[in-house]
Amino acid sequence: MESVNERHIAGAGTPESVWMESFTTRNVFQGTVVELLANSKTVHIIAPHPDDEILACGGIIQQLAQMKVSVQIVAVTDGEASHPGSCRWPASMLAAARRAEVKLATRMLAPQATRTRLQFADGGVSASENELTVTLSALLDKNDIVIVPWRLDGHPDHEAVGRAGCKASAIRGCRLFEVPIWGWHWASPNRREFPWHRVVSIALSPEERYRKEQAIRFFRTQTEPDPGTGRAAVLPRFALERFRRPFEVVFR
Template sequence: MDRFIHAGQATPEARWLACEALRTAPAIHAAELVPAGHRAVVLAPHPDDEVLAVGGLIRQLARLQRTLCVLAVTDGEASHPGSSCWPAGRLAATRAREQGRALRVLGVPAPVQRLGFPDGGVAPRQQALAEALRRLLQPNDIVFTTWRLDGHPDHEATGAACADATARCGAQCVEVPVWGWHWSRPEDAPMPWPRARRLALDAQDLRAKQLALRAFRTQLRPDPSTGAAPILDAASRARAARPFELLFV
């Protein structure tokens, strides 16, 4: 199956919301996902992936006063190719600031730990990322990251590196689809539904997630220098507005 992301060809949100496997996925709660005494680690391939994937969960864990660490694999410097408005250095610095603002909205004041891998170049460095994670992770960590079949090379390599590192150090890896919703279709059943768990978001969680997403202005506005549309299109924003998050446990 083609897992590549094609602009303007997202599976309509209405089809996902009508999907029986999605509607009937067993419920799970933040306190179950990260029991007391465990650390939550959110591993984001790019700034904004942590909000898109588990923004509501982050807020819930912050309210539970769980120890929470966010790791940024890349700084997202390649999201605007050819842009005179957003050369790579400026874009990386701006996206890092956006990420910090978003996390503060969700109740996480601690700084993000930046791993410095190149945006768009994680796949050839997957083993190096796995080794870096092995040095950073602890056996009682619960690590949330992108799905190994998510459709974006950086997301897939990050998920695979996380699975490798957690298996070796005794931590737990929880995968979350971000772009997988875009390219896959309910009838094709590519997602590992037996592992799927549904985390409910109340109105306050959802509002905080939406406010956090608005921090990523670079991803929500068109680029006047190239004419490129916003990176986070209407389909991405619709998925981020769901009153739940789906995780592969």
């Protein structure tokens, strides 16, 4: 997760308490990973930056691994632009650190998951969206499941990955699901842009929640302040609260 665009992601965003209250009062569809799979044997999770797949799908990834489903994680960028101007985290060092962090996190949740590194420019995915669509299409097979960031997620990289994943899925005949990440920040339960009619809630066990929390702790480059610039953590406490729920959400 990096800096954001015109969807006005600023400050602390919509409090998690507001989201949780809305989830308890709305008739949200309760689904399962088995239902999402619909007999598919391969799931591709397209991650714009290292950590997005764990934040949005850390519990789902565990459930897929338990079912012996092939989990294919596609790393679109290395996340090298999350600390601009930092003497502590120059781009090349940051990219290496983030790759190491997500490797440890993925190993904890799904040791057999595979990762394909595409090395698109962090912060510049929109400019290469057509190329990304072609690249993703070559990785997919008919009837695979594809999980991408919400196409209105707020971050330009997230939205570009969502659009490219949608196009590639249509080309290859795959089932597509979207996941909000920054969307929890800029949106609110009563904004018309938030698609409640598409929401599927996937329950997580206490053990799955615990392992996801432990996996997130590996992302120290994102959860700790930058001593090189004095900037606050990219993922402050209020942001992390959104990924500690007893469920995860996909848009069908």
